[in-house]
Amino acid sequence: MSSSFVALRYAVRPQSEAWVLPEGKVPESVPHDRAAERLKSVLSEWARGLDRPVAVARNLAVRWLEETPRVGIDPDVCVLDPPPPGIDEASSLCLWRPGHQAPSVCFEIVSANHPHKDYRDVHERYAALGTPELVVFDPLLAGPASLGGPVPIQLWRLDETGAFERVYAGPGPVYCEGLDAFLTARERHLIVSDDARGEREWLPAVESAERERAEKERERAEKERERAEKERERAEKERERAERLRAEQERAELAARLAALEARVGLDGPKH
Known part of the structure; x- marks a missing residue:
């Protein structure tokens, strides 16, 4: 019996009633929070060095249906390239407003407390949202085997036909178009680097400053x-x-x- 995978592609009806954003902040575990905060710091440091405005947000509510504004998703981390007007004071991203575009890359970090959603249907929301790339990172390898887990990194990408396809599942390295960089799972962190070997790693502000100090x-x-x-x-x-x-x-x-x-x-x- 072959153990190889088969590829399936089929349409899914959006479940808007199940995609209502929760009231208040959803509790996060310490490993989940650390992984997300480090990733945000890494991407923020990268964004500061660009010659164009790019913002990085954490748990920003993203809404795309004006008639049902409570429907949406709040990515653990997302890259806004370009950012909407007034991003520094924004509490949500509403795609029907002028200047509000879907995040170029979104990141979901699997939590050991509720791992099923990031394996079962989170990609359906991002397909409806229209984000070009979604990265699902499972730092603790908590994904259920019944849903194909655990997988350190899943990369989903919107193709030219409008289909949202999982183009990679594994530990990395894998190329992320939205960052023009490679992603690798290492020691409960998602490593971003300029090269596939991870030798030119992107660092968060604190580590970047420490590296700069050490270099000086x-x-x-x-x-x-x-x-x-x-x-x-x-x-x-x-x-x-x-x-x-x-x-x-x-x-x-x-x-x-x-x-x-x-x-x-x-x-x-x-x-x-």
Whole structure:
């Protein structure tokens, strides 16, 4: 019996009544919160370095049906490229408003307390929302086997036909178009990097500042080493110069003594 997978594609009727946003904040576990906060910090640091406005939001309510504004989803983390007007004061993203567009990339982090939703139907909401990419990250590998879990990373992508397809499931690395970067699961965190090997990893602000401080310290130490090396070379040259001068002086003194001796010999002359 083959253990390979089969691919299925079929239409799903939106269940708007089941997609009502909850009142208040949904409790999050500590591992879930840490993974989400680190990811937000990583992406925020990346966004600050871009030459265009990009915002990163955490638990921002995203709504797409004006007639039923309570229907929506609040991604654990999402990238707004471009961000809507007044994003710094925004409490929700309403796609029927001018300047409000679907997030370019959304991230859902599977919680051990309720893992089923992120494996069963969360992608249906994002398909209805129209986000180009969805990343479902399972840091604790809590996904139920009955729903194909656990899988460290699932990447869903909107294709040219409008279908929302899971294009990857595994530990990574996998290329994310919305970030132009690679994603890898590592030690309960979703690692973002410029390269597939993860050698040019994106870091959160604190770690980025620490790396920058360490790099400056390394550069300072290197300059100090170079300064010490130049000082050693200078001292060596000075020592060689002093030895050369001393040798020249000794030769001159010897030549003078020889000349004086020869002069005395010449003055005394040979005796008969």
